[in-house]
Amino acid sequence: MIGGYAGKYLDVDLSTGKVDVRLLDKEMVEKYVGGGGFIAKILWDQLPPNADPLGWENILIITTGPMTATLAPTGGSWYVGFKSPATGIYGEGRGGGYFGPELKFAGYDTVILRGRSPEPVYLYIEDDKVEILPADELWGKDFFKTVDMLEEKYKGVRVLGIGPAGENLVKFACLMSDRYRAAGRGGAGAVMGSKNLKAIAVRGSKDINVADKEGFIKALKDANKTIFEHPATAKLLPDYGTSSLVNGMSAFGAFPTRNHRSGVFESAEKISGETMAETILVKTRGCYSCNIKCTRYTMVREGEYAGVESEGPEYETINAFGARCGIDNLEAIAMANMNANRLGLETISTGTLIAFAMELYEEGLLSKDECNGLELNFGNHQAMNRLLEDIAYRRGLGDILAEGVKEAAVKIGRGSEKYAMHVKGLELTATEPRAAQDSGLGHAVASRGGDHLRPWSPAYTLFSFGSEELGLGGTPDPIVPDDKARVVALMQRVSTFTDMNGMCKFTVLCNTLAPSQLAHLYTTITGISFTAEDVMQSAARVWNLQRALNTIKFGITSADDTLPHRFLNETAPDGPAKGKVVELDKMKKEYYSLEGWDDNGVPRRERILELGLDFVAEELGK
Amino acid sequence: MAKKVVANKEKCVGCHICELACSFFLDGVFNPKRARIRVESGYNALDLPHVCFQCENAPCAETCPVEAIVLDNGVWKVDKNKCTGCGECVDVCPYSAIFLNLTGEFAVKCELCEGIPCKEYCPNEALFLEQ
Numbered sequence: 001m002i003g004g005y006a007g008k009y010l011d012v013d014l015s016t017g018k019v020d021v022r023l024l025d026k027e028m029v030e031k032y033v034g035g036g037g038f039i040a041k042i043l044w045d046q047l048p049p050n051a052d053p054l055g056w057e058n059i060l061i062i063t064t065g066p067m068t069a070t071l072a073p074t075g076g077s078w079y080v081g082f083k084s085p086a087t088g089i090y091g092e093g094r095g096g097g098y099f100g101p102e103l104k105f106a107g108y109d110t111v112i113l114r115g116r117s118p119e120p121v122y123l124y125i126e127d128d129k130v131e132i133l134p135a136d137e138l139w140g141k142d143f144f145k146t147v148d149m150l151e152e153k154y155k156g157v158r159v160l161g162i163g164p165a166g167e168n169l170v171k172f173a174c175l176m177s178d179r180y181r182a183a184g185r186g187g188a189g190a191v192m193g194s195k196n197l198k199a200i201a202v203r204g205s206k207d208i209n210v211a212d213k214e215g216f217i218k219a220l221k222d223a224n225k226t227i228f229e230h231p232a233t234a235k236l237l238p239d240y241g242t243s244s245l246v247n248g249m250s251a252f253g254a255f256p257t258r259n260h261r262s263g264v265f266e267s268a269e270k271i272s273g274e275t276m277a278e279t280i281l282v283k284t285r286g287c288y289s290c291n292i293k294c295t296r297y298t299m300v301r302e303g304e305y306a307g308v309e310s311e312g313p314e315y316e317t318i319n320a321f322g323a324r325c326g327i328d329n330l331e332a333i334a335m336a337n338m339n340a341n342r343l344g345l346e347t348i349s350t351g352t353l354i355a356f357a358m359e360l361y362e363e364g365l366l367s368k369d370e371c372n373g374l375e376l377n378f379g380n381h382q383a384m385n386r387l388l389e390d391i392a393y394r395r396g397l398g399d400i401l402a403e404g405v406k407e408a409a410v411k412i413g414r415g416s417e418k419y420a421m422h423v424k425g426l427e428l429t430a431t432e433p434r435a436a437q438d439s440g441l442g443h444a445v446a447s448r449g450g451d452h453l454r455p456w457s458p459a460y461t462l463f464s465f466g467s468e469e470l471g472l473g474g475t476p477d478p479i480v481p482d483d484k485a486r487v488v489a490l491m492q493r494v495s496t497f498t499d500m501n502g503m504c505k506f507t508v509l510c511n512t513l514a515p516s517q518l519a520h521l522y523t524t525i526t527g528i529s530f531t532a533e534d535v536m537q538s539a540a541r542v543w544n545l546q547r548a549l550n551t552i553k554f555g556i557t558s559a560d561d562t563l564p565h566r567f568l569n570e571t572a573p574d575g576p577a578k579g580k581v582v583e584l585d586k587m588k589k590e591y592y593s594l595e596g597w598d599d600n601g602v603p604r605r606e607r608i609l610e611l612g613l614d615f616v617a618e619e620l621g622k
Numbered sequence: 623m624a625k626k627v628v629a630n631k632e633k634c635v636g637c638h639i640c641e642l643a644c645s646f647f648l649d650g651v652f653n654p655k656r657a658r659i660r661v662e663s664g665y666n667a668l669d670l671p672h673v674c675f676q677c678e679n680a681p682c683a684e685t686c687p688v689e690a691i692v693l694d695n696g697v698w699k700v701d702k703n704k705c706t707g708c709g710e711c712v713d714v715c716p717y718s719a720i721f722l723n724l725t726g727e728f729a730v731k732c733e734l735c736e737g738i739p740c741k742e743y744c745p746n747e748a749l750f751l752e753q
Binding site: 205 | 636638639642643646649650652653663665666667669743745746
């Protein structure tokens with residue numbers, strides 16, 4: 001018996017209403033583990049390369065990993081995969097909360113959603129009962145209301161779904177679960193909306209088995225000990241959440257400010273985790289099976305935003321709605337965060353779009369009339385909150401911004417492309433790459449475009465969280481390109497693996513758990529023998545399969561592995577990286593060579609064969 | 623005073639690790655619907671662990687029509703052979719801390735197992751043993 005997995009998946013055709021229950025394939029498990037591995041393999045095998053991302057032929061995959069719904073630390077993850085409407089390439093995201101484990105308790109590792117329902121529907125799963133039901137009453141409702149209505153109908157149910165942004169096909173609408181958890185950068189919510197699917201409600205009562213119980217307890221105790229001793233997972237994240245990074249990142253000159261003009265925000269302290277703890281923090285929480293506990297539950301008690309309550313805002317959200325928009329009002333950021341959650345807007349991209357519009361307004365490229373009558377200066381938090389809703393409902397300028405920053409710049413013209421902060425159409429994130437060169441490389445080559453988490457290498461290059469097992473030691477210099485390709489490649493491996501196995505990246509983000517510990521947990525739960533090398537190799541296999549999808553099927557070339565104009569041509573105006581641009585070409589060349597990719601960025605045949613991806617080799621050079 | 627597991631709801635983070643630990647160490651599988659401790663997580667920062675209070679005058683035992691809930695060394699235990707799964711104890715427990723098993727055949731509750739894994743694995747010291 002293979003432990004950890006539920007062993008079955010659902011294949012749902014929304015066009016016909018047909019639901020099939022299928023057994024999980026052993027080879028699928030052994031070679032691709034779960035999460036992003038399952039997603040990449042299913043998309044490779046089943047997605048027509050030229051599929052319209054918002055057409056019936058796109059496939060939306062909701063999946064888990066073998067650690068999901070177990071005691072493995074942070075074993076609460078679910079993942080979503082699709083062809084992205086924002087980028088036209090590989091799309092993937094990871095969510096926490098409670099939905100993923102509940103899906104497994106219902107007996108399913110994965111749900112594949114195909115086609116397009118003729119009418120709005122939701123999917124209801126309760127163990128062996130799977131129903132596609134009319135969603136007339138839910139359609140048009142925000143996500144909070146959607147959760148309330150489904151919970152009232154089915155006691156103890158866990159809900160994943162979309163808000164109005166997804167229904168309105170906003171290209172960066174995300175999936176939401178459990179009210180406040182989000183996933184699916186690049187428009188998973190729009191894909192779900194295009195399928196006329198509002199929500200998935202699930203409750204389950206089945207067992208998840210463990211192959212080697214005694215061995216697992218040992219692996220678990222060892223991993224927990226490391227988590228409770230490592231400064232990132234024992235102190236920073238539990239004490240101040242992800243926003244513990246705000247002050248440090250600004251001091252490093254790596255906290256993007258005013259649409260990435262600078263990496264130093266003069267008012268960082270006012271929007272920091274420390275300030276949050278003293279003002280709007282109500283309670284510390286954790287996702288399912290999480291012993292890191294980074295979630296903040298917050299409530300604004302007074303002033304114009306009184307009554308706003310939500311989980312978060314997280315580090316990325318604080319930067320996106322805060323520094324990047326020149327806003328130092330934490331309560332206004334909390335408002336934007338709550339509304340993004342309610343409306344189903346992904347906060348990183350939404351903040352990037354608003355910061356982009358603010359810079360165009362200040363540069364005189366957009367008039368007040370064109371900005372829905374808003375004085376869209378950096379720092380105007382009332383305008384930011386108004387524009388956020390206009391994006392979700394596609395009103396005026398919001399309709400243009402809802403296309404994503406790459407397409408919005410094309411629509412606006414007037415030289416605005418220069419201010420569009422994205423890679424391959426996915427908006428950039430809360431790390432200033434001139435101050436952490438590795439992060440420039442990471443963003444440029446990641447599978448889903450401007451990715452902030454695969455890897456978040458500044459944990460090592462800025463904060464010196466190293467790893468003996470990975471060979472990352474000492475105090476690296478973040479503003480030189482040397483050795484950064486190696487750092488990025490290594491850290492990509494471990495974060496890719498935690499995006500496959502059902503755990504949260506925060507167990508490896510700051511190199512807390514080592515590959516050998518991940519291997520030990522995986523081996524004892526599943527009964528499939530894995531070494532640290534197998535962890536790295538399976539992650540490399542999945543990473544390269546994602547790359548093969550992008551290059552062979554979706555037409556990505558080396559020219560797409562680039563960064564916005566600003567980082568390559570404008571020097572950082574202040575902070576430790578003052579006078580620097582990103583030296584991308586040197587790092588990229590080294591990275592391609594380490595990965596075994598040719599000058600066009602396509603994985604070489606020998607690399608593909610070495611990773612056991614023979615079916616990819618067959619497509620090479622066709 | 624009886625020994626019992628006591629929960630501090632202010633410290634509970636809603637991770638449900640106690641449920642996983644309970645089902646894993648007592649049933650050998652992960653399944654919160656087998657657990658003898660259950661956390662109710664709302665979306666308003668309220669996480670409420672429910673676990674047997676080992677009441678002195680236990681309404682569950684008093685209500686049980688077949689006297690299947692018996693005191694053993696200060697701990698209330700369910701005699702599975704006697705229990706008919708009628709669920710009356712579940713209805714009267716003021717702490718919502720007794721449950722029917724998966725198949726509805728008998729009641730389950732915290733009987734203070736050895737090692738108390740729910741407490742051991744709680745990541746935020748929200749559970750403790752009172753005696």
